[in-house]
Amino acid sequence: MTSSSAPEEMLRLEGVSKRFPGVKALSGIDLSIRKGEVHALLGENGAGKSTLMKILGGIYQADEGRIFIEGSERSFAGYADAIAAGIGIIFQEFSLVPYLNAVENIFLGRYLTNRFGLMDRAAMKRSAQQLFDELGVQIDLGVPICRLSVAQQQFVEIGKALSLDAKLLVLDEPTATLTPNEAGHLFRIMRELRARGVAMIFISHHLDEIFEVCDRISVLRDGANAGHAEVGATDVDALVEMMVGRRIEHSFPPKPQPAPRGRKVLEVPEIQLAKGGPVNSFELHEGEILGFAGLVGSGRTELALGMMGADRAHRKTVLRNGRPVRLNDPTQALANGIGLLPESRKVEGLITDFTVRFNISMNNLGRHRRAGLVSQKSERQSAAELSKRVGVKAPGIETRVATLSGGNQQKVVIARWLGHASEVLIFDEPTRGIDVGAKAEIYGLMRELTQQGKAIIMISSELPEIVGMCDRVAVFSGGSIVATLEGDAINSGDIMRHATSSGSLQ
Amino acid sequence: MNATATHPTPPAPDGGLFTQLRRSTAFLPLVGLVAISVFMIAATDNFLSWGNLQNIALQSSINAIIAVGMTAAILTGGIDLSVGAVVALSGTLASGMMVQFGLPPVLAVPLGLAVGVVIGLFNGYCVAYLRMPPIIVTLATMGIARGIALIYTGGYPIDGLPDSFAFLGGGVLAGIKVPILIMLATYLVAYVLLNMAPFGRYVYAIGGNEEATRLSGVRVSRYKLLVYALSGFTAAVAGIVQAARVTSGQPGVGVGFELDAIAAVVMGGTSIAGGRGAIVGTLVGALLLGVLNNGLNMIGVSPYLQLIIKGGIVLLAIFISREAKR
Amino acid sequence: MNATATHPTPPAPDGGLFTQLRRSTAFLPLVGLVAISVFMIAATDNFLSWGNLQNIALQSSINAIIAVGMTAAILTGGIDLSVGAVVALSGTLASGMMVQFGLPPVLAVPLGLAVGVVIGLFNGYCVAYLRMPPIIVTLATMGIARGIALIYTGGYPIDGLPDSFAFLGGGVLAGIKVPILIMLATYLVAYVLLNMAPFGRYVYAIGGNEEATRLSGVRVSRYKLLVYALSGFTAAVAGIVQAARVTSGQPGVGVGFELDAIAAVVMGGTSIAGGRGAIVGTLVGALLLGVLNNGLNMIGVSPYLQLIIKGGIVLLAIFISREAKR
Amino acid sequence: QAPKQPLRIGMTFQELNNPYFVTMKQALEEAAASIGATVVTTDARHDVAKQIGDVEDMIQKKIDILLLNPTDSTGVQSAVRSAKKAGLIVVAVDANAQGPVDSFVGSKNTDAGRLACEYLAKSIGEKGDVAILDGIPVVPILERVKGCREALAKYPGIKVVSTQNGKQERATALTVTENILQANKDLKGIFSVNDGGSMGALAAIEASGKDVKLASVDGAPEAIKAMQKPGSKFIATTAQYPRDQIRLAIGIALAKKWGANVPAAVPVDVKLIDAEGAKTFSW
Ligand SMILES: Nc1ncnc2c1ncn2[C@@H]1O[C@H](COP(=O)(O)OP(=O)(O)OP(=O)(O)O)[C@@H](O)[C@H]1O
Ligand SMILES: Nc1ncnc2c1ncn2[C@@H]1O[C@H](COP(=O)(O)OP(=O)(O)OP(=O)(O)O)[C@@H](O)[C@H]1O
Numbered sequence A: 001m002t003s004s005s006a007p008e009e010m011l012r013l014e015g016v017s018k019r020f021p022g023v024k025a026l027s028g029i030d031l032s033i034r035k036g037e038v039h040a041l042l043g044e045n046g047a048g049k050s051t052l053m054k055i056l057g058g059i060y061q062a063d064e065g066r067i068f069i070e071g072s073e074r075s076f077a078g079y080a081d082a083i084a085a086g087i088g089i090i091f092q093e094f095s096l097v098p099y100l101n102a103v104e105n106i107f108l109g110r111y112l113t114n115r116f117g118l119m120d121r122a123a124m125k126r127s128a129q130q131l132f133d134e135l136g137v138q139i140d141l142g143v144p145i146c147r148l149s150v151a152q153q154q155f156v157e158i159g160k161a162l163s164l165d166a167k168l169l170v171l172d173e174p175t176a177t178l179t180p181n182e183a184g185h186l187f188r189i190m191r192e193l194r195a196r197g198v199a200m201i202f203i204s205h206h207l208d209e210i211f212e213v214c215d216r217i218s219v220l221r222d223g224a225n226a227g228h229a230e231v232g233a234t235d236v237d238a239l240v241e242m243m244v245g246r247r248i249e250h251s252f253p254p255k256p257q258p259a260p261r262g263r264k265v266l267e268v269p270e271i272q273l274a275k276g277g278p279v280n281s282f283e284l285h286e287g288e289i290l291g292f293a294g295l296v297g298s299g300r301t302e303l304a305l306g307m308m309g310a311d312r313a314h315r316k317t318v319l320r321n322g323r324p325v326r327l328n329d330p331t332q333a334l335a336n337g338i339g340l341l342p343e344s345r346k347v348e349g350l351i352t353d354f355t356v357r358f359n360i361s362m363n364n365l366g367r368h369r370r371a372g373l374v375s376q377k378s379e380r381q382s383a384a385e386l387s388k389r390v391g392v393k394a395p396g397i398e399t400r401v402a403t404l405s406g407g408n409q410q411k412v413v414i415a416r417w418l419g420h421a422s423e424v425l426i427f428d429e430p431t432r433g434i435d436v437g438a439k440a441e442i443y444g445l446m447r448e449l450t451q452q453g454k455a456i457i458m459i460s461s462e463l464p465e466i467v468g469m470c471d472r473v474a475v476f477s478g479g480s481i482v483a484t485l486e487g488d489a490i491n492s493g494d495i496m497r498h499a500t501s502s503g504s505l506q
Numbered sequence B, C: 001m002n003a004t005a006t007h008p009t010p011p012a013p014d015g016g017l018f019t020q021l022r023r024s025t026a027f028l029p030l031v032g033l034v035a036i037s038v039f040m041i042a043a044t045d046n047f048l049s050w051g052n053l054q055n056i057a058l059q060s061s062i063n064a065i066i067a068v069g070m071t072a073a074i075l076t077g078g079i080d081l082s083v084g085a086v087v088a089l090s091g092t093l094a095s096g097m098m099v100q101f102g103l104p105p106v107l108a109v110p111l112g113l114a115v116g117v118v119i120g121l122f123n124g125y126c127v128a129y130l131r132m133p134p135i136i137v138t139l140a141t142m143g144i145a146r147g148i149a150l151i152y153t154g155g156y157p158i159d160g161l162p163d164s165f166a167f168l169g170g171g172v173l174a175g176i177k178v179p180i181l182i183m184l185a186t187y188l189v190a191y192v193l194l195n196m197a198p199f200g201r202y203v204y205a206i207g208g209n210e211e212a213t214r215l216s217g218v219r220v221s222r223y224k225l226l227v228y229a230l231s232g233f234t235a236a237v238a239g240i241v242q243a244a245r246v247t248s249g250q251p252g253v254g255v256g257f258e259l260d261a262i263a264a265v266v267m268g269g270t271s272i273a274g275g276r277g278a279i280v281g282t283l284v285g286a287l288l289l290g291v292l293n294n295g296l297n298m299i300g301v302s303p304y305l306q307l308i309i310k311g312g313i314v315l316l317a318i319f320i321s322r323e324a325k326r
Numbered sequence D: 001q002a003p004k005q006p007l008r009i010g011m012t013f014q015e016l017n018n019p020y021f022v023t024m025k026q027a028l029e030e031a032a033a034s035i036g037a038t039v040v041t042t043d044a045r046h047d048v049a050k051q052i053g054d055v056e057d058m059i060q061k062k063i064d065i066l067l068l069n070p071t072d073s074t075g076v077q078s079a080v081r082s083a084k085k086a087g088l089i090v091v092a093v094d095a096n097a098q099g100p101v102d103s104f105v106g107s108k109n110t111d112a113g114r115l116a117c118e119y120l121a122k123s124i125g126e127k128g129d130v131a132i133l134d135g136i137p138v139v140p141i142l143e144r145v146k147g148c149r150e151a152l153a154k155y156p157g158i159k160v161v162s163t164q165n166g167k168q169e170r171a172t173a174l175t176v177t178e179n180i181l182q183a184n185k186d187l188k189g190i191f192s193v194n195d196g197g198s199m200g201a202l203a204a205i206e207a208s209g210k211d212v213k214l215a216s217v218d219g220a221p222e223a224i225k226a227m228q229k230p231g232s233k234f235i236a237t238t239a240q241y242p243r244d245q246i247r248l249a250i251g252i253a254l255a256k257k258w259g260a261n262v263p264a265a266v267p268v269d270v271k272l273i274d275a276e277g278a279k280t281f282s283w
């Protein structure tokens, strides 16, 4: 290996360009990462961050540009090559095998074997256990990871990348599925790694996190370099302007005062998901946003899914507009005007092979029906309008959703529900992976919806968003709603206090 | 999913009819069909005659009709292995109704079709509501349907069908053999259903991501049920045509038809994993197989060698379409 | 995935051997096997005799051996429809070597196995490297292998095999028929391979999430190639046993064997979608089908009715295992 | 003497999708009923392995007499051996089996092919193109084709222009014949190895409107009926006698059981049935 450039430089990208059919994803990107620094990579949804990282990882091939690792030019035909060169990536979309357990996932591709060529399970389990001990997370190593919560899976993903002992670690939105607490964990680990000289590229739409853990910042805009900054010498507003090209009104839309107390559109006097489990109750009023707050795994998603019939509930009573309704599957929920924006867009929300248009009109074809058939014209019109409203960045409504960036995919699912007649909307982590600019738009849209008389349940792990958006907040702990807060009681301190209380408090 | 086939008028900036055609799922199969036909024209005397062309369409018709339902099943990410047995069951049952009970074809044919729908509904119920895997459900009903056909007939063919019924297999309308017309009608209906009606959209959606489709409130189970009912129905249509063509209800007919239908669907560009494909491609796929059978017979290739050649061409076709998609 | 099989010493707080057994993929198929056996014991005179039990194992052996490779293929999310034709090809080829060229079995058998591996490698190459869909690749090679077997033999069985070869099909070692021993050995090796060697985890991983597995640096293509080679190999082993059992190389043998093998795999609890299942379950599944065949014959159920009953029991078995998983 | 156990007869068929074998099965049941014997039948569906398994199961079931209609003559020999070892009387029916069978009852298949094709040759004026609709490669079928070829070879004016496999069933035979007719404009005659296939061929001939004559083997009811239609293209079939084969086989087996020395083979005559003969013929 010949080393000509500065010795402390871990990675240098020069003039990297990448074109997808119909999209110029990256044009002439330069990036330089030093050893032992945490380097933030920022940009709007679709700016090209993930694409750049995939090129670095050998998963995509750049059309132009060069990659230098520790001063010598490299090219990677596949991720295996990148791993061999000391690069580890935590992907934005999980890359885990659902039916294997955490140990098997972490060591996948490099299983330890004994002298008979058989797997040395004990050794692998030991080092996995050690890894998670260091991370400070509890993971059941024996069960298939599909039985773990999303956050736990995220930590398996993190553990997997860490176990590579990479010199350069890429973290593509790892905190999107973590609560601040767990994110804090992760930052501690990142600092330790930094102390050991590991270079990191950190991608996040939570700009406050950047200031907590990063050293330097590079910003992409529309696939091009938009600027670099030192963390000490910039602030959130400046970064946002660099990303978006304009200043953003990033306060939340004003809450209606006093809080709306229209008729009860949804009452759940009792719901028990599993035999012997906690019994909960809640209600939702016309025009309000009810927050479901709590730690990851506190059972918010489960309760919502159980309520609307997507999952089985052991016992439940649900009243819509005062009348009891049977909700045994999402179809019945939809028929009763209850819609869900699911937590995991790729798995539960989208048909990635479909176009933007099909995904948006998916459960709303009735509106476009002419003589029993789908009127393409009306469908196209409404899809175009809706995708514009949520700001989907795509070549057009006939683009396959699979080719959109993560954040833009999320926007497509939101657009689907904007166009729907449902009165009650359950938004599960609606802004996960959404950039700051778009977030503000989505908040605005949610308010708009409530002003039209719709009611929203917002499940969110982002406290500021809960505090800023919700008219009332149900705080979850251990599967129970331990408190319902309103008005001034909706503040981070109180929510966290309840969320971390033991489940039986009430 | 095939963007072009589903958007009769896409906003295609670089449109043009040929571009549109070239992008459609059915394009490559069509090229294959043309290529093989050209070869056959060169290799045989009589390939291009009107008689032989009808012959090919006629011989492809039964497989093509079965492949309609198979396309829908495969698009949802499923499969239907019971179609061959349904061909036998519907054919024998309809024949039995006419011969043993003297029912006129207008009554017997709907009964034959109904039995196909019933088997399809049973398949669909197991798949959609009991969440059993399609391949194994339809493998089981394949045995059951065949068993019923054999018990019903005692293993004998049912003979002595009225001429009005035989017309469905051998008759000519406007210069075209009736089975060909039935095939075309089936495809027309299927095209409308799959590309223009909400039903079709759901079929593609289920194959693309069943969980997401379910969570968005689509009645996934019901549409799956309908898809298998459709498959049972088209298999029964094929069974009626088959019985009319050989003017008897044969309990042993249709063994292996499921594989031919699957081949037609996949050769037609539909993804076996579901969610992507086009019904027009299936028709092309079925015709391609028909041309192959017919041409190899016409050339006089030994039946054994035919197996190898057919296998090779199926491979080649899939290979080329894969490469081209890259 | 079978949690129990993969963790020889699970942390199971509520462990106990029975609990462990109850959690394993093979548990329900085992219950089914026991239930059907109990029924057969009640319904027939002679079911439990040592002779009949060997009989059942013997008759299940060929399907069970084929089902080993099929399990691996299905675990990766694929399928192998060519196995039946490979049975014919390897059997006829090995027979031809012995009869026409006078090769001793120790040379002819490896050649027969090799041809299975070659077909398997070809399948695997198309699936893994050319990214063609397994169902259609193996459907095509099914025709090709069958065609080669037919051409090679001219359609006639190859007769006059040496007794030392016939021993593989009819011989007895330590009181047990040789095909049964071969079956057990195959399962032992497969168990180690799938549950204790890295190879097996990769097979499961590919079926669980191929893309993630690739991203983890696993050479997915290579392992898929190996899986199809394995499937070709076990089909060839079955072909050799089959030829030895019928003391002739039969070009027409094995039609529909792929469906029996798939049934065994799925009855054994392996998910047809890949990623989950257990080889032990497959053995149980194959024996279950064997008991069914044997028992229905012993009871004297008419062949037509057998088709229906078998279909019904397959459905019931899958239904029960689905329900229990809820 | 042992307590009175009714005699148990087991018969394994190569297929039961075919009227020819189904008729045998009927005759078997009638004959057995008349002597108070019980009957088990199995259907190998053309799978030798299954047939061997079926025989093994019947041995476990302790039958006394095994009537064996082999799906492959060589393939079943291990089953024959097991059966003999278990002390059964084994009579092959319709097609012979290798191994120590006690006797074989079957049609003179070479004759069957020869008779049909001689008649066909004469009916087309001893010249012209002829096609053969082949079947599954088992001995009886191969013998029929052989007999047919021998007969046709005597007529220098006749040329066999095409041999295709109709798999002995209607649907396949239909399409194969359609193609043969397309490819051979001047075809004058078709020989089908069995009546199942010939019915498909007949449908194709009728649909083509061509004057192609058809001859076959079996004497199945549907063929007999089709031949009697005025102007039928189906001119002749060499009849076999499935019921007689079974009756003879049971008789031989009983004789063997009583200790008789039985002939190794009992060839059953076949008879050419033309449109005239069809009026009075039935299995
Ligand atoms: N496989 C692909 N095919 C076509 N276009 C693609 C593909 N992958 C990404 N793109 C396009 O490239 C652009 C950059 O996407 P990328 O995923 O890199 O964005 P991102 O910055 O990571 O956004 P987010 O914050 O939403 O994750 C987007 O316009 C996207 O639509
Ligand atoms: N730490 C944990 N240990 C074991 N299981 C957990 C844990 N966390 C979550 N789970 C599983 O997840 C279920 C609750 O998760 P759910 O997704 O409903 O929570 P949530 O509050 O919506 O959190 P998330 O932000 O992950 O969506 C639990 O019932 C449990 O099955």
Ligand SMILES: [Mg+2]
Residues within 6 Å of the ligand: A049, A050, A051, A092, A172, A405, A406, A407
């Ligand atoms: Mg991204």
Ligand SMILES: [Mg+2]
Residues within 6 Å of the ligand: A300, A301, A302, A343, A428, A459
């Ligand atoms: Mg959640």
